[in-house]
Amino acid sequence: MIAEKYKQMLGQKSVIRELSEYATERAKQIGAENIFDYSLGNPSVPVPQEFTDQLVKLASSDNPMAVHGYSPSLGITSVREKVAASLSRRFGLNYKKEHIFMTSGAAGALAHALRSVVAAGDEVLTFAPFFPEYTPYVHGLDAELKVVPPNTETFQINFDAFEEMLSPKVSAVLINTPNNPSGAVYSTETIKKLASILTQKQEEFGHDIYLISDEPYREIVFNHVDAPYVATYYANTLTCYSFSKSLSLPGERIGYVAVNPNCPDAELIVNMCGQISRGIGHNCPPSIIQLAVAEVIDQTSDLSVYEKNKDILYDGLTKLGFSCVKPGGTFYIFPKALEEDAVAFSKRALKYDLILVPADSFGCPGYFRMAYCIPTEKVERSLAAFEKLAEDYKQ
Amino acid sequence: MIAEKYKQMLGQKSVIRELSEYATERAKQIGAENIFDYSLGNPSVPVPQEFTDQLVKLASSDNPMAVHGYSPSLGITSVREKVAASLSRRFGLNYKKEHIFMTSGAAGALAHALRSVVAAGDEVLTFAPFFPEYTPYVHGLDAELKVVPPNTETFQINFDAFEEMLSPKVSAVLINTPNNPSGAVYSTETIKKLASILTQKQEEFGHDIYLISDEPYREIVFNHVDAPYVATYYANTLTCYSFSKSLSLPGERIGYVAVNPNCPDAELIVNMCGQISRGIGHNCPPSIIQLAVAEVIDQTSDLSVYEKNKDILYDGLTKLGFSCVKPGGTFYIFPKALEEDAVAFSKRALKYDLILVPADSFGCPGYFRMAYCIPTEKVERSLAAFEKLAEDYKQ
Ligand SMILES: Cc1ncc(COP(=O)(O)O)c(C=O)c1O
Numbered sequence: 151m152i153a154e155k156y157k158q159m160l161g162q163k164s165v166i167r168e169l170s171e172y173a174t175e176r177a178k179q180i181g182a183e184n185i186f187d188y189s190l191g192n193p194s195v196p197v198p199q200e201f202t203d204q205l206v207k208l209a210s211s212d213n214p215m216a217v218h219g220y221s222p223s224l225g226i227t228s229v230r231e232k233v234a235a236s237l238s239r240r241f242g243l244n245y246k247k248e249h250i251f252m253t254s255g256a257a258g259a260l261a262h263a264l265r266s267v268v269a270a271g272d273e274v275l276t277f278a279p280f281f282p283e284y285t286p287y288v289h290g291l292d293a294e295l296k297v298v299p300p301n302t303e304t305f306q307i308n309f310d311a312f313e314e315m316l317s318p319k320v321s322a323v324l325i326n327t328p329n330n331p332s333g334a335v336y337s338t339e340t341i342k343k344l345a346s347i348l349t350q351k352q353e354e355f356g357h358d359i360y361l362i363s364d365e366p367y368r369e370i371v372f373n374h375v376d377a378p379y380v381a382t383y384y385a386n387t388l389t390c391y392s393f394s395k396s397l398s399l400p401g402e403r404i405g406y407v408a409v410n411p412n413c414p415d416a417e418l419i420v421n422m423c424g425q426i427s428r429g430i431g432h433n434c435p436p437s438i439i440q441l442a443v444a445e446v447i448d449q450t451s452d453l454s455v456y457e458k459n460k461d462i463l464y465d466g467l468t469k470l471g472f473s474c475v476k477p478g479g480t481f482y483i484f485p486k487a488l489e490e491d492a493v494a495f496s497k498r499a500l501k502y503d504l505i506l507v508p509a510d511s512f513g514c515p516g517y518f519r520m521a522y523c524i525p526t527e528k529v530e531r532s533l534a535a536f537e538k539l540a541e542d543y544k545q
Numbered sequence: 546m547i548a549e550k551y552k553q554m555l556g557q558k559s560v561i562r563e564l565s566e567y568a569t570e571r572a573k574q575i576g577a578e579n580i581f582d583y584s585l586g587n588p589s590v591p592v593p594q595e596f597t598d599q600l601v602k603l604a605s606s607d608n609p610m611a612v613h614g615y616s617p618s619l620g621i622t623s624v625r626e627k628v629a630a631s632l633s634r635r636f637g638l639n640y641k642k643e644h645i646f647m648t649s650g651a652a653g654a655l656a657h658a659l660r661s662v663v664a665a666g667d668e669v670l671t672f673a674p675f676f677p678e679y680t681p682y683v684h685g686l687d688a689e690l691k692v693v694p695p696n697t698e699t700f701q702i703n704f705d706a707f708e709e710m711l712s713p714k715v716s717a718v719l720i721n722t723p724n725n726p727s728g729a730v731y732s733t734e735t736i737k738k739l740a741s742i743l744t745q746k747q748e749e750f751g752h753d754i755y756l757i758s759d760e761p762y763r764e765i766v767f768n769h770v771d772a773p774y775v776a777t778y779y780a781n782t783l784t785c786y787s788f789s790k791s792l793s794l795p796g797e798r799i800g801y802v803a804v805n806p807n808c809p810d811a812e813l814i815v816n817m818c819g820q821i822s823r824g825i826g827h828n829c830p831p832s833i834i835q836l837a838v839a840e841v842i843d844q845t846s847d848l849s850v851y852e853k854n855k856d857i858l859y860d861g862l863t864k865l866g867f868s869c870v871k872p873g874g875t876f877y878i879f880p881k882a883l884e885e886d887a888v889a890f891s892k893r894a895l896k897y898d899l900i901l902v903p904a905d906s907f908g909c910p911g912y913f914r915m916a917y918c919i920p921t922e923k924v925e926r927s928l929a930a931f932e933k934l935a936e937d938y939k940q
């Protein structure tokens with residue numbers, strides 16, 4: 151009795167996966183240096199040396215049991231304390247360890263946050279363009295994910311559509327800023343307006359509406375961009391963080407849920423995450439990685455290359471006639487395809503060895519995503535390929 | 546709208562947790578060396594030096610992206626190959642990487658294995674005494690866990706009760722050998738008989754019945770004990786393994802599901818595990834730990850201390866009049882309490898600073914579990930406390 155629902159998921163081939171397999175094959179023919187692979191969000195700058203040093207120190211510890219032993223179910227206490235202290239210091243809310251639940255990356259954080267405040271049959275709202283993995287997270291708990299259409303002028307929130315869709319069945323609103331795939335960063339104005347609508351609707355409906363803020367790109371914000379800390383503006387906020395991108399260690403699976411200390415049920419939610427964890431076999435992120443990350447809690451990799459790449463691409467692509475909103479952060483850019491069908495466009499781009507992801511699965515057909523966490527020299531070289539691609543569309 | 550089902554779980558306090566908190570408090574008063582804490586299954590022998598060396602080498606790699614990057618969703622290919630090769634070499638089945646799904650420990654393995662072959666509404670059978678976390682794993686997928694009563698003579702399988710309970714609603718049977726908490730190891734005779742019943746019932750019912758074999762203690766088997774490799778005897782076997790106990794790194798969260806190559810749907814099940822993973826935010830065990838474990842795939846910590854501790858306790862306790870089945874493996878022993886109510890018994894044991902876990906939550910009231918993964922010197926000293934406890938019951 152193979153579980154049919156997962157079997158069916160197998161049928162839905164991932165476009166990103168297919169493209170990346172194509173890229174690997176093609177690289178064998180023409181050399182990896184000649185493929186402009188913009189498909190994957192795998193960070194390309196090394197982890198900070200200090201992280202490596204701490205990891206080596208922990209691995210060589212003369213008390214291996216203290217390093218490799220079971221973590222308490224909410225995370226290692228000293229680690230939760232350091233996370234809370236860092237958040238409090240940086241963002242001014244009074245986080246304590248009781249508000250922190252350590253997770254396997256943002257994926258683990260989202261899976262727990264959603265399960266803690268969304269019941270089967272509820273609705274969760276998110277905003278196009280959105281990270282496609284939200285769909286399995288929400289379906290996994292038999293709730294419905296509804297996608298608010300995009301504001302393609304700015305990729306801020308389309309508030310008219312949002313207010314229309316915000317029904318009493320909605321128990322959580324899921325945002326992602328800085329955004330994958332658009333690169334947009336929600337402004338203070340956007341967050342304030344969102345918070346005010348949610349506050350008003352909570353009252354009107356007579357039940358809580360939780361704001362789940364997915365923030366793996368929090369540390370990748372470009373110069374002079376207004377990037378407010380979301381939880382500041384809304385008490386019922388569950389912040390889902392990951393060190394994957396800020397420290398360049400997506401394979402090590404480390405992040406957390408931080409529940410706003412002003413959320414009346416904050417401690418209850420954190421404790422519930424521990425219970426949720428039991429059923430899904432999560433049982434904490436790796437101990438040694440928890441301990442190592444806590445030692446470098448306020449550090450990041452050298453993220454400056456992402457802004458440099460963004461500048462080159464934004465300037466280069468707009469000059470070539472592509473239309474796109476200037477990214478405020480992340481390592482993604484999200485231009486409009488040169489024909490209506492972005493899948494066909496991405497296929498044509500392959501002729502020039504450009505691996506571009508059509509945005510249909512992000513809920514935004516007609517656009518494509520580029521993950522520019524690749525070497526700058528390659529970004530520069532890729533512009534000639536884009537020029538040929540643009541030419542192709544002029545004929 | 547806090548999810549009620551997890552909120553309710555919070556009410557059910559864990560006895561083990563309470564005992565271990567008591568032990569910590571008491572240690573502050575009389576010194577940790579005077580507490581005989583047999584409550585926790587946290588391995589006490591260090592990881593092999595070779596594991597540490599590999600971990601340090603990987604952490605110091607001059608290609609940190611290769612070490613810390615995202616793992617493919619089924620696990621790192623070279624790691625899956627090494628796991629498959631090791632299983633094939635040791636147990637004679639023809640495992641390939643296509644049969645291996647890397648997980649966060651046995652907990653992750655069980656959560657995936659169960660979801661892959663059990664649908665909502667199905668029944669899963671397991672055998673008392675059993676690991677209490679099976680309950681949340683099975684409830685998490687809205688199936689029912691039914692517990693076959695124990696054979697307290699030997700802690701092998703009570704086949705009469707099993708056959709009676711094996712209805713067409715059963716899609717999976719979950720066993721754990723070597724067993725936590727009984728220490729029993731299922732004999733070849735037991736496994737053969739189990740396999741033969743399952744084979745016959747599959748035919749009778751006209752659908753598959755999967756055998757999920759939870760084997761975190763596979764490497765902890767004592768001298769001259771018959772410890773067959775379960776999958777050898779039944780094609781539809783999903784082996785759930787963890788390196789937590791064999792390498793003493795329970796905090797690092799690493800294990801796998803190995804689907805028997807003779808299972809007709811083996812590759813499908815492994816691919817489904819990758820899909821299941823998306824919904825529960827599992828996304829692979831940590832990359833660096835996958836890579837390190839693969840380098841020491843056939844090694845274990847020095848596990849000999851567990852057999853030594855077992856001998857001391859088994860001899861000592863039986864001499865004192867305790868009745869217990871001799872453990873064949875693990876680091877647990879499972880004696881009968883000296884009164885019917887094992888909870889009351891465990892409370893009385895606290896007077897002598899003995900931390901013993903009553904087995905009610907293992908589905909076996911009247912017994913208690915001791916985790917003897919503690920220093921031998923302490924095991925020896927604890928016998929005097931047991932003597933006093935036994936005396937107490939004679940008055
Ligand atoms: C928007 C968004 N959310 C969540 C995740 C998952 O993050 P992690 O891999 O750290 O679990 C990603 C990863 O790319 C992401 O882009």
Ligand SMILES: Cc1ncc(COP(=O)(O)O)c(C=O)c1O
Pocket residue numbers: 433586649650651652653676721724725759761787788789790795799800
């Ligand atoms: C019988 C049994 N199954 C599964 C597990 C979970 O193992 P892990 O911590 O490696 O996930 C344990 C842990 O103690 C166990 O005793």
